[in-house]
Amino acid sequence: MVIILGLFMVLPILMALWVSLLHWDGQSNPFSTDAQFVGLDNYRDLLTQDGLDRTLFATSLRNNAYYVLLTVPLQTGLALTLALIVNQKLLRGRGALRTAFFFPSVTSSIAVSTVFLFLFQGSGAVNTALSWIGVKGPNWFNDPRGVLSLLLGGLGIVDSDNPSGFLADHSFLGLSWFEWLSGPSVAMCTIILLAVWTTSGTFMLIFLAALQDIPRELEESAAIEGVNRFQMLRYVTLPALRPVLFLVLTLGLIATWQVFDQVYVMGQGAPGNTTLTPAFLSYTSAFDNADFGQGMAIAFILLALILTMTALQRFVLRERTPRPRRTR
Numbered sequence: 001m002v003i004i005l006g007l008f009m010v011l012p013i014l015m016a017l018w019v020s021l022l023h024w025d026g027q028s029n030p031f032s033t034d035a036q037f038v039g040l041d042n043y044r045d046l047l048t049q050d051g052l053d054r055t056l057f058a059t060s061l062r063n064n065a066y067y068v069l070l071t072v073p074l075q076t077g078l079a080l081t082l083a084l085i086v087n088q089k090l091l092r093g094r095g096a097l098r099t100a101f102f103f104p105s106v107t108s109s110i111a112v113s114t115v116f117l118f119l120f121q122g123s124g125a126v127n128t129a130l131s132w133i134g135v136k137g138p139n140w141f142n143d144p145r146g147v148l149s150l151l152l153g154g155l156g157i158v159d160s161d162n163p164s165g166f167l168a169d170h171s172f173l174g175l176s177w178f179e180w181l182s183g184p185s186v187a188m189c190t191i192i193l194l195a196v197w198t199t200s201g202t203f204m205l206i207f208l209a210a211l212q213d214i215p216r217e218l219e220e221s222a223a224i225e226g227v228n229r230f231q232m233l234r235y236v237t238l239p240a241l242r243p244v245l246f247l248v249l250t251l252g253l254i255a256t257w258q259v260f261d262q263v264y265v266m267g268q269g270a271p272g273n274t275t276l277t278p279a280f281l282s283y284t285s286a287f288d289n290a291d292f293g294q295g296m297a298i299a300f301i302l303l304a305l306i307l308t309m310t311a312l313q314r315f316v317l318r319e320r321t322p323r324p325r326r327t328r
Helices: 002-019 041-047 052-086 094-106 109-119 125-132 147-154 177-181 186-212 216-224 229-240 242-257 261-266 278-288 292-316
Strands: none
Touching: 002 292, 041 052, 041 292, 052 094, 052 177, 052 186, 052 242, 052 278, 094 186, 109 125, 109 186, 109 261, 147 177, 186 242, 186 261, 216 229, 229 242, 242 292, 261 278, 278 292
16 A cells, blocks of 8 residues: 555655756656756746736635635535435435435536536526526626625725725735735636535535434433524534534535636636636646646645645634633
């Protein structure tokens, strides 16, 4: 097992780390003199040097951050809700419901993404259904406007077309604060909806297995004490699900920061780079622009970001033992 992991996991990671220190087009041996060693220049171009590379990378981070902030809580909450529903002993057709809820998770993401393209096009089924209630739907995959800027603009708080003032005058990584806070685009919201729908079924099964593993005596004791459903969920069910909740949140966090296939099929960064993600930017840098060094640098920055957020999440969800009271 150590040999297999070393050969197919550790060794490729070390090779990719070496490539991130090179200016390499992928056409020669990266360990020969044909590959130019540039040290940390690829990382500097992405993090500190003004230019298109840093702007695109910052844009991809902004898009992916909103994707994570919306997708992970929504898919976790929906998965837990579905698990609580199908775990009811008196519910009829529980097996059919489990299959229906889980079916989107086993369907090809490419096929589902293609279906969503037809559903959310300008004259698609979604806009047709919205027209029945008097709502004119947007051109979903061609609308680069941020939903938060649209909301604030509609309330008259900011001018979303010509932002000015404090948010427009300050920047971070080449993007103004207004661009960072404008929210996910309408196109990205569609991809978020797709991700929540296709991943909730898998996490539902994980929660369902954990719910069925909760001792029945614990729930019966709480019922004898006269707790209601909300109190049962808060003080009995959720504490028992803490390890599984950490697992689901960690898996969701990793998957959402590595999103690629939906972006590749549904937008490829368009419109206006509002669906661009670090994983897709790493792919385009390496295979489209023949700059494998920059592509690997993006991948390792993304790896560091995922590890940091996972450690932070572990710290927040850790088991807390009550401190002993001091006796006077």
